[in-house]
Amino acid sequence: MVLPHAFADAAARAERLAGRTSLGVGGTPRWLFEPEDEAACVEAVLLCRANDVPLLVLGGGCNLLVEDGAIEAAVIATRRLRGFAIHEDRVEVGAGQGFPDLVRRSIELGIPGLPGCPGIPGSVGGVVAMNAGGRFGCVADGLLAVRGVDRAGERFQRTIEPGDLGYRSSPFRGQLVTGATFRRDPAWTPERGAALFREAMDWKRSSQPLSARSAGCMFKNPGSGASAGQLIETAELKGLRIGAAMVSTQHANFIVNLGGASASDVQALVARVQAGVRRHHGVELELEVETWRAGGA
Numbered sequence: 081m082v083l084p085h086a087f088a089d090a091a092a093r094a095e096r097l098a099g100r101t102s103l104g105v106g107g108t109p110r111w112l113f114e115p116e117d118e119a120a121c122v123e124a125v126l127l128c129r130a131n132d133v134p135l136l137v138l139g140g141g142c143n144l145l146v147e148d149g150a151i152e153a154a155v156i157a158t159r160r161l162r163g164f165a166i167h168e169d170r171v172e173v174g175a176g177q178g179f180p181d182l183v184r185r186s187i188e189l190g191i192p193g194l195p196g197c198p199g200i201p202g203s204v205g206g207v208v209a210m211n212a213g214g215r216f217g218c219v220a221d222g223l224l225a226v227r228g229v230d231r232a233g234e235r236f237q238r239t240i241e242p243g244d245l246g247y248r249s250s251p252f253r254g255q256l257v258t259g260a261t262f263r264r265d266p267a268w269t270p271e272r273g274a275a276l277f278r279e280a281m282d283w284k285r286s287s288q289p290l291s292a293r294s295a296g297c298m299f300k301n302p303g304s305g306a307s308a309g310q311l312i313e314t315a316e317l318k319g320l321r322i323g324a325a326m327v328s329t330q331h332a333n334f335i336v337n338l339g340g341a342s343a344s345d346v347q348a349l350v351a352r353v354q355a356g357v358r359r360h361h362g363v364e365l366e367l368e369v370e371t372w373r374a375g376g377a
């Protein structure tokens with residue numbers, strides 16, 4: 081395969097993704113693009129497409145389990161896609177902005193839903209793609225429009241209609257979100273936002289290990305009945321450890337990296353948890369976090 085010069089830059093920039101994921105594990109992609117604007121995003125997408133190179137989009141890396149070896153794909157990291165423009169009725173934010181910062185600012189700005197999302201790490205592009213959120217609010221509550229670049233390298237701008245985003249899902253997975261517009265509610269008061277933020281933060285702090293290295297909830301809740309965390313806890317798997325990866329003693333659906341864990345430690349622990357829950361409850365737990373495989377994407 082003969083690749084253009086731009087790939088040489090992207091190859092030189094490639095580094096272990098362990099430093100860019102919240103779980104702190106992950107090998108090195110073949111190419112790492114860090115576009116600063118939408119035009120550079122289009123170029124990178126077209127280049128990969130023309131050369132048949134698989135493409136992965138990296139936001140804050142907070143919902144990913146990246147395997148240890150070489151990742152045979154190009155990664156587009158969005159952290160340089162910055163920008164924050166406040167208008168009377170809306171706020172426009174670059175995909176690479178940190179979501180926790182937007183959540184804090186949403187209290188004053190009056191963006192519906194977002195003050196209920198403290199303690200959710202990641203980038204704005206990532207939370208839009210995932211429709212991140214929880215019991216106190218989610219991204220879809222305040223999202224007006226999304227712009228980005230599709231897999232064909234075409235720019236798009238999409239106004240959000242009710243029902244476009246579902247539970248932890250959006251039509252933007254597999255595309256490259258470059259920016260999002262959130263609406264401001266004129267009836268909102270900072271007092272109301274601050275109260276919601278505090279309530280959500282208190283709940284988060286009391287129930288989840290926020291300062292540990294993790295990828296958040298590891299497994300999907302299996303439909304009706306007990307949550308994944310409850311199933312793991314009642315199978316007595318809390319505190320189970322392989323290498324430096326451990327099932328959190330605070331929240332059983334979190335696997336934490338105690339320092340120096342590898343992706344294989346985490347995957348071995350995932351398999352032990354799945355086997356334990358299968359044995360105790362006859363339930364098959366599925367991963368909630370996305371795995372990037374070594375070798376192929």
Ligand SMILES: Cc1cc2nc3c(=O)[nH]c(=O)nc-3n(C[C@H](O)[C@H](O)[C@H](O)COP(=O)(O)OP(=O)(O)OC[C@H]3O[C@@H](n4cnc5c(N)ncnc54)[C@H](O)[C@@H]3O)c2cc1C
Nearest residue numbers: 139140141142143202203205206207209210212213257296
């Ligand atoms: C301590 C902790 C607590 C958490 N709590 C919650 C919670 O309460 N609720 C919740 O929903 N999640 C939670 N999470 C998970 C995580 O914060 C969310 O999934 C978040 O949306 C990840 O954003 P990211 O930018 O890190 O995405 P990444 O992990 O980088 O990527 C996740 C997925 O989104 C895609 N993606 C990323 N950026 C873009 C983009 N610009 N365009 C298109 N696709 C993109 C990736 O390709 C990948 O498919 C938690 C995680 C941690 C570590």
